[in-house]
Amino acid sequence: MKRHFTIVSLVLATAVAGCQPEGLTEAEKATVASLSLSALPPLPPDPSNRYADQPRAAAFGATLFFEQRLSRDGSVACATCHLIDRQFQDDKPRSVGLAMTNRRSMPLAGVARTPFLFWDGRRDSLWAQALTPMEDPREHGGTRAFYAHVVKDTLRDRYEHVFGPLPDLSGVPVSAGPLGSEAEKAAWAAMSDGQRADVDQVFVNLGKAIAAFERNIVHEPTRFDRFADANRAGRQPEGDAALTDEEIYGLRLFIGRANCVTCHNGPRFTDDHFHNTGVPPVAGLPDDTGREAGARQVLADPFNCLGRYSDARPEECRELRFMVKDSPEQVRAFKTPSLRGASARPPYMHSGQFGSLKEVVEHYVQAPKSVSGHSELAPLKLSDREVSALIGFLGTLSQ
Template sequence: MKKQTTAIVLGLAVMAAPLGAEMPRPEGLAALGDVPVPGSNPQTDAKVELGKILFFDPILSGNYNMPCSACHLPDAGWAIQAPISFGYPGTTHWRNSQTIVNSGHYKKLFWAGASGSLEHQARSAARGGVAGNGEDDMMESRLAFVPEYRERFADVFGDDWPNIRHAYDAIAAFERSINQTDTPFDLYMNGDDAALSEQQVRGLELFAGKANCISCHNGPLLSDEKYYNTGVPPYSGWEDDEIAQITFRFEIFAKGATEEMYREIKDDPGLYFRTKEKADKGKFRTPSLRYTKYTYPYMHNGMIETLADVVDFYNDGGGLNDFADNKSAQIRPLNLSDGEKADLVAFLESLSGDEILIDEPDIPDMQPLPAVAN
């Protein structure tokens, strides 16, 4: 009789298959399906096309310089390959830019779940103090000066003049069209045993077993969308980058921290800004592991450079930050061997397929202003 072992992890059964047996497919993981679409903003080809143009057009930003694509570059994982995202010229952001790939599957957006929909996220980004820095009435007025937008908004939404809320609806529709459901992992979970290499299958078993990544990275999105403090160290730029320091202090002040926190804190409080609960300091939402091959560096502040570094970080039991008292209990040393770490990295790479690249659209011109007679 062939030997077979079972590891039980948080109620999730992981079978180590004997030679010739069915390949292991852990409970708690699944292939990604179609993106959910809210009834209030149905997808149409014309709406997606309008959203695509607006995504690349700097017209929806305060100084006419920061389109969505400035921080979500297609050739940089639909994010940016730098620790901290960009601000408008003369500023910087204070958190890592997250990819829009598969973002329509999230129930909440941003690192601390501040937006409940892509529509709301688009508006928040366009109006953000160090990102878009735009005002709705100003951006809406600009749209009205573009004949092509007047025509497209009338066709898609029936607007007499472009409605700024409909602009965010269109951008959200475009973002919901950027998905990847044919990764090696998805093909494997849908029954293709050959889609993963032997090393990746070993990594999958570690992911759901000894390494216990599945306790937080589960479901089709590979995220439980809950919040944890994993001990990620503070952003290093706050030590010597004056502009980053100014942005950080502005965000601390704007989000309602106490005076003591404003004067003394040197790390990102994360979820605390939304709940004002001390137990939430340093907690951030579990990100999806999909498309991570292209979205380096990692974590909310980009302080971990490669997937191998991420595995090392968790193998060591996470790190230490200014909110060590809140470090989540799940984060503890994994005792993985070098070979096991390599297997786990190989599996993580199977969660990304081919790079998603598109041709950028032509940006329409504003109509010329009428000449003024002397």
């Protein structure tokens, strides 16, 4: 009887072990380890922003991030579309500031590590990205001169504590800028070169302070990270470090046959590149060619890494200098989003085309052709159980 009990126990132990990290192949173990937040290298500096890692700049940037006075009617802040309790994103298919935009907001955790910003990569730094919504009539809707006066009237002490004395704005119109109304653009054109340069510098400094704050928004470890770290250390995952059989099955699909890790790789689960995956357009919206248009815009942006307001030396602007400028693969290509926290923040894709992760996975299984350009997808053969397991694994990146 005792020998029979020992044999049964051994069989059960072996079966359980097969579902644990020890059952992963060496190649799988290496891939899983590479996806853990523990494998994330230190945050690199931003040579284009000399204030990027100054605590007082970050503190001022936090104020600006939540400041509704930095909008035309005082109702919109960065935090309007980047909610602190929603992983600095919102729950809308398309974000709404002063009006509805054409795309979904992107989460901000870890955003300081990406070389190009927005779904189409039309900006190449956090500070340049922060400036863009401020002049968009559908988002903050203000002008550069307007924001300079807001600083002068309400935030002068905080601003000067970081950036030094404000320039003389006494002769600057209350609202003027190159992207405002016809009257505001005319007022901008009538300003002297020195006045425009002064206003631009104040405007740029607001972006650099916001960027300093956003560099501190990071991903928090989840069950997957605890599982991955235990796996790497050769420990048996226990408690909230253990994954269920279904989650491990989904993980194996993710890094294996489903090919998800091809684009969603590294500790942030993104390659930071742009891909055409055949996502359908949204009826009623202008044609969105993604990176094809974004590449042109980042090169023309006066606030890019090579511009006069960048603190970087030209040789430090490698991403911008050597980026792919014109390629058929860029047509309808959009940035690979991080999958960390994704299961908790539907809808999905650049304009909220899919309402659930099941719809997303089914899109990748079917791999429809793109309406223009060429989709990189090839059809996948996944059973209903495999789709469910894959979604189950993605949940471990949110808790």
